Amino acid sequence: MIKGNLMYGQSGGPSPVINASAYGVIKEALNQNKTIENILLLRHGISGVLEENFINVKDVKSDIELLKYTPASALGSVRYKLKSHLEDPKVFTKMLEVFKKNNVRYFIYNGGNDSMDTCVKISEFLKTVDYEMYVIGLPKTVDNDLPLTDHTPGFGSAAKFIINTLMQVKLDSNVYPSGKVTIVEIMGRHAGWLTAAAHVATNEGIGPELVYIPENVFDIPDFLNKVEEIYSSTHNCLIAVSEGIKDKDGNFIGAMNSTVDAFGHKQLGGVAMYLGELIKAKLGISFRAIELSTVQRSASMIRSETDVNEAITTGKKAVEFALSGEHAKMVGLIREDGPKYKIKYLPVDVYKVANKEQVIPLSMIDKENNKMTQEFYDYIYPLIEGEYKQEYRNGVQKFFLLK
């Protein structure tokens, strides 16, 4: 293989395990020191190429081992979306200049749909120039919405946090003889994987009575009927709802929920608050709205051991694939057949992943009963299995902080 440097970047929203993937990349790249001379870590993703803002692993003063324990994006992320090299040739000329100057021969980009699109754009550009570089996409997203992979690193840990949090919130909301309706809003604007995970809590004996995912049409009268029925028999009701639920015409529920704040400005409330107001107004029941917000994607206190280990392996595989001459590929996690959960890692066509969203397949959804099928449970349980042990000092978690 061509000798040279490896460049690694992070993009898209934070996740509990993207830095575990970074750890996997770095460890494997250090192992491959006959081919990889330097490992260059981009600051803020692709903008780090354009601004020549990256760090050589040799110059990192912090303990690389701590990357395994650290959520979010330790190297920084970016919202910048690349145009094609035909639309924006200057940007690509600049990138090529940086790649050449730094002898970058292996480029690994860690993110979701948009990040895979970045891999495609760079690959398309490379077809037009005489420069040998291997581009590999490394999947990351708590939303679990990438095609061609069984799941994405980050999903299992975020799901595990959400499930356990819902169990706790349910225990909490049960303590008074007459309680409230509690509505918990969960991330996932189009794909309902994280919200669907809430069913696991209920399946384990203590969870929400009602769960709403964007894959099903949300019907307000039916919703209110169900809430009233449950509340009148138990004086309590816990609801998990995706931020992305829509009505039959495809409009987001609560999108019209523009409240006027104390300063006379319109404020777009969350869907949990909207549904709570609806329940209060129509059923006269008091409510509590909880938005799990960024806490659900940044929680490392309780992560799936399976997920963290897979994130690390996925990082290692990205380096292996690049060094074996794979290009314009994403590391896919393919579940093997058989009774025991087992994953093999294969290079999949990044062109077929970019900009596509994998929602929950119909076979996993029991639409009529607002529940999930056994296929869904068989799918999700292995992904949340095990508890990755965090490192603590003085009662708080030890994290990797770029100095």
Next chain:
Amino acid sequence: MIKGNLMYGQSGGPSPVINASAYGVIKEALNQNKTIENILLLRHGISGVLEENFINVKDVKSDIELLKYTPASALGSVRYKLKSHLEDPKVFTKMLEVFKKNNVRYFIYNGGNDSMDTCVKISEFLKTVDYEMYVIGLPKTVDNDLPLTDHTPGFGSAAKFIINTLMQVKLDSNVYPSGKVTIVEIMGRHAGWLTAAAHVATNEGIGPELVYIPENVFDIPDFLNKVEEIYSSTHNCLIAVSEGIKDKDGNFIGAMNSTVDAFGHKQLGGVAMYLGELIKAKLGISFRAIELSTVQRSASMIRSETDVNEAITTGKKAVEFALSGEHAKMVGLIREDGPKYKIKYLPVDVYKVANKEQVIPLSMIDKENNKMTQEFYDYIYPLIEGEYKQEYRNGVQKFFLLK
């Protein structure tokens, strides 16, 4: 000691460790089976006496060991506040009837300020009748606002969750080159202990830049100046704020934040949302408001080992005290002098605890710099030390559920 039965009840808001105290009570009472014949667990606190709603431990089908791992109030809580026996003699006559009928000789009540008041009311009533019963209060509150005890079980775990969550949220909010102002709202309407804990995150290298507790007057212009100053230099700002911050006249900040919802109803927003709107309106900076809500008091995923063990011991001590003839006392946790953290458990006068709130002492607050003094750090670090190991099955926590 008089032979008879022990009655135990839970009251007040849920906590991560009140069931660990219940575990301590039950284990010690089972040990003392020469004196204690039956252990009666009240459902929904004191209302369980009036409604004769309790369970004999012998009839509990669930695994008692799981109480150690289960947050909230496994036996149910209650909002009912007892009047005095002079004001409401019927209630006390009924209670006495139930105590006599069930030969209740030891009464242990687990809760906060109001619950200690219940102990006082029952003790006052017992002075007027010929019935031998020993009443012991067992402290519980995440708010840490009881006097005569160094701290209360529950505080350490809730503080540990808040500190670690703030670190994670800070990591998450840091990933983009230009971020938002993030405001996290924390429980504690009068005493700022939980919010002050946020300083520990910052002290450990990654936490909020600004922390506001109710013990200090909140000044809006000063607040906006500080936010602007921090944001203009770092393009980012994390703020931890107590739900109970007040202006110089003692009015709650945001109390006037009545927004009109989509149904034309007034909705009282949280202080985080109020401050966010203020920042958006006055400084033009976008914000994210996060209310930790009941998640902060029900999280068992990461609890302080010190706290859980103390909660269990406090339960055991309550039984010991009652059987040694103590009456109208609360179990106080007294910190011993010396370089090493050590707690001794002493009976303290429950009359001096009831209805009183212990705010943060001035010596722990550096008002001028909006920070805490070393005395505060020396106080709090031992309380969050260690991680209590939870039990998991299928990737989710195992909990005690009353069947």
